[in-house]
Amino acid sequence: MASARHDGPSTPRVLLMGARRAGKSSIQKVVFHKMSPHETLFLEPTNKLVKNDIANSSFVQFEVWDFPGHVDTTSAAVKPELTFGGCSALVWVIDAQDDHAEALARLQATIGTAYRINPSIVFEVLVHKVDSFSEDQRIECQRELQAHLSEELTAARLQHVKVNFHLTSIYDHSVFEAFSKVVQQLIPQLPTLESLLDILVASCRIEKAFLFDVVSKIYIATDSSLVDMQSYELCADMIDVVIDVSCIYGLGEGADDGTGSTASNCVITLNNGTALFLREMNRSLALVCILKESVMQQQGLLEYNCASFRKALGELFRLPNQPK
Ligand SMILES: Nc1nc2c(ncn2[C@@H]2O[C@H](COP(=O)(O)OP(=O)(O)OP(=O)(O)O)[C@@H](O)[C@H]2O)c(=O)[nH]1
Numbered sequence: 056m057a058s059a060r061h062d063g064p065s066t067p068r069v070l071l072m073g074a075r076r077a078g079k080s081s082i083q084k085v086v087f088h089k090m091s092p093h094e095t096l097f098l099e100p101t102n103k104l105v106k107n108d109i110a111n112s113s114f115v116q117f118e119v120w121d122f123p124g125h126v127d128t129t130s131a132a133v134k135p136e137l138t139f140g141g142c143s144a145l146v147w148v149i150d151a152q153d154d155h156a157e158a159l160a161r162l163q164a165t166i167g168t169a170y171r172i173n174p175s176i177v178f179e180v181l182v183h184k185v186d187s188f189s190e191d192q193r194i195e196c197q198r199e200l201q202a203h204l205s206e207e208l209t210a211a212r213l214q215h216v217k218v219n220f221h222l223t224s225i226y227d228h229s230v231f232e233a234f235s236k237v238v239q240q241l242i243p244q245l246p247t248l249e250s251l252l253d254i255l256v257a258s259c260r261i262e263k264a265f266l267f268d269v270v271s272k273i274y275i276a277t278d279s280s281l282v283d284m285q286s287y288e289l290c291a292d293m294i295d296v297v298i299d300v301s302c303i304y305g306l307g308e309g310a311d312d313g314t315g316s317t318a319s320n321c322v323i324t325l326n327n328g329t330a331l332f333l334r335e336m337n338r339s340l341a342l343v344c345i346l347k348e349s350v351m352q353q354q355g356l357l358e359y360n361c362a363s364f365r366k367a368l369g370e371l372f373r374l375p376n377q378p379k
Pocket residue numbers: 073074075076077078079080081082092094095096097098099100101102122123124125183184185186223224225226
C-alpha cells in the first residue's frame with residue numbers, strides 16, 4: 056500500500072461507486088477527512104469524478120476515486136480500461152433504505168466489466184445507512200442482497216467472483232471497520248503482520264490486538280481471533296483519548312521526557328477487570344491491546360514483547376520516524 060513498499064510504481068487505487076445519494080462522498084469524508092457525520096447532510100452531489108489522495112502517513116497511502124452516482128460505470132465515459140485496469144479494490148455502496156433492484160443490476164454489470172479487464176480487483180459491497188435498522192433487519196437485508204447478487208452473477212456466468220459484504224453506517228464505527236478490511240487487502244505483507252500479532256498475543260496473554268493507523272482509526276491488521284465490534288470501538292475510542300490528552304499535556308514534536316523514549320503510551324483500566332494498553336509504533340501507527348488487568352502485573356514482559364514487535368514492524372516496512 057505505501058508507495059515505498061509497493062511493488063508497482065503507482066499508488067494503489069480504491070474506487071467508490073454506487074447510486075446517487077447512496078453515501079459515497081459521506082463515507083470518504085467521515086473516514087478520511089474527519090468530517091462529523093451530521094455535516095454530511097450538507098454535502099453537494101458529486102458531479103464529476105473526484106480523485107483523492109489518502110496519504111495519512113508514509114504507511115497509509117492510496118487513492119480513492121469517488122464516482123458521481125449518475126454515471127454509468129460500465130460506459131466508455133469512465134474509461135474502463137484505465138479505471139479498472141489499475142484498480143486494487145472496488146467499493147460499491149448500496150443505500151439499504153432505498154430500492155435495491157437497480158443498484159444490484161448496475162453492480163452486477165460493473166463487476167462484469169471490471170472483472171473482465173482486471174480479475175485481481177477485490178469487490179466490496181457496503182450495505183450502507185443501516186443505522187435505522189434493527190439487528191434482525193440488518194441481517195435480513197444483507198442476506199437478501201447477497202442472494203440476489205449471487206443469482207445475477209450466476210446468470211452472467213460470474214459465480215466464481217468473490218464479493219465481500221459489510222453492513223455500514225457513518226453514525227457508528229462500522230464504516231471504519233469495513234474500510235479497515237478494504238485497506239488491509241492492499242497490504243501485501245498482511246499475513247506476516249497477522250502472524251507477528253498472533254505471536255505477540257500468545258506470548259503476553261493478550262485477548263485482542265489491533266495495529267491502528269492513528270489518523271484515520273482504521274486498523275491495518277489484527278490477530279487471527281474474531282473481531283467483535285465492541286472491542287474495535289473500545290480501542291478506536293482509546294486512540295481519541297490518547298490524542299486529546301497528548302495534545303494538552305504532551306511533550307511536543309521530538310521532545311524527550313528524560314526516559315529516552317518519545318513514544319506515546321497509555322494504559323486504561325476498566326471497571327470489569329479488563330485493561331486497554333496502547334503503544335505508539337511510529338508517528339502514524341499504534342498498537343492497541345485488550346487484556347486482563349491481572350496480565351498488567353507482568354508489564355515488563357509486555358513492554359519487551361511490544362518493543363520486539365515494533366522492531367519487526369520496522370524491518371517489515373522500513374518505517375521512518377521510529378520512536379527511540
Ligand atoms: N442515515 C444515514 N444517512 C447517511 C449515511 N451516509 C450518508 N448519509 C446521507 O446520505 C446523503 C447522501 O450522501 P452523499 O455522500 O452525498 O451521497 P453520494 O453517494 O456521494 O451521492 P452523489 O454525489 O449524488 O453520487 C447525505 O444526506 C448523507 O448525510 C448513513 O450512514 N446513514
